[in-house]
Amino acid sequence: DIQMTQSPSSLSASVGDRVTITCRASQGIRNDLGWYQQKPGKAPKRLIYAASSLKSGVPSRFSGSGSGTEFTLTISSLQPEDFATYYCLQHNSYPWTFGQGTKVEIK
Amino acid sequence: EVQLVQSGAEVKKPGESLKISCKGSGYSFTSYWIGWVRQMPGKGLEWMGIIYPGDSDTRYSPSFQGQVTISADKSISTAYLQWSSLKASDIAMYYCVQGVGGYWGQGTLVTVSS
Numbered sequence: 131d132i133q134m135t136q137s138p139s140s141l142s143a144s145v146g147d148r149v150t151i152t153c154r155a156s157q158g159i160r161n162d163l164g165w166y167q168q169k170p171g172k173a174p175k176r177l178i179y180a181a182s183s184l185k186s187g188v189p190s191r192f193s194g195s196g197s198g199t200e201f202t203l204t205i206s207s208l209q210p211e212d213f214a215t216y217y218c219l220q221h222n223s224y225p226w227t228f229g230q231g232t233k234v235e236i237k
Numbered sequence: 238e239v240q241l242v243q244s245g246a247e248v249k250k251p252g253e254s255l256k257i258s259c260k261g262s263g264y265s266f267t268s269y270w271i272g273w274v275r276q277m278p279g280k281g282l283e284w285m286g287i288i289y290p291g292d293s294d295t296r297y298s299p300s301f302q303g304q305v306t307i308s309a310d311k312s313i314s315t316a317y318l319q320w321s322s323l324k325a326s327d328i329a330m331y332y333c334v335q336g337v338g339g340y341w342g343q344g345t346l347v348t349v350s351s
Contacts, residue, residue, distance in 0.1 A: 131298075131299070164337055164338055166282075166338060168282075173332055173341040173342065173343055173344055174282065174332070174338070174341055175341070176337075176338045176339055179337065179338075179339070185339070215281075217281065217282050219282075219284070219337070219338060221337045224287075224296045224298075225284060225286075225296070225297070225298035225299065225300075226272070226284045226287070226298075226337075227284060227298075228274075228281060228282045228283065228284060229281075230281050231281040231282070
């Protein structure tokens with residue numbers, strides 16, 4: 131199985147901060163990775179697909195990069211509605227696997 | 238508009254069987270994989286498995302193989318997740334998801350309690 135190591139597990143940041151979350155795959159997955167945002171009590175929503183493509187309707191402050199084994203999700207200027215938990219998901223090979231999640235909290 | 242609508246919350250006793258559903262609409266149900274994701278209370282997302290309704294090709298995570306059964310009825314555009322004998326450790330929210338997660342169901346909360 132491909133392991134996805136996501137870091138950090140949590141972070142505290144202020145509105146306006148730049149935030150970076152990383153996922154590292156245990157083996158190469160090309161760009162077969164998505165990023166998801168989950169707010170308490172809600173289903174996750176996809177933000178990024180194919181590692182760096184922004185889903186329609188998602189604010190442009192979100193961006194993704196990487197290929198192979200190293201991937202990042204960046205929020206260029208954190209907004210109040212961005213406080214949530216973020217997950218990566220690799221879909222290169224079965225079983226698909228999620229990262230452990232990063233909880234973004236208000237400083 | 239693509240929608241995945243899941244069946245309602247369930248409260249079951251240990252040892253009971255259960256089948257929850259996910260009905261797709263607004264797209265060609267037989268052309269997209271449907272997966273299931275578990276989220277235990279206060280925990281992260283776990284990918285359980287996936288089915289291609291067009292031919293019922295199914296893949297499971299080893300962690301869930303033999304513990305659950307994923308199926309689909311393409312005639313009614315519905316995917317299923319079922320247990321033959323529930324355990325307390327099955328308490329979780331279960332989400333269905335289209336393909337690689339472009340669309341998610343609202344979740345079904347499964348509670349197991351004696």
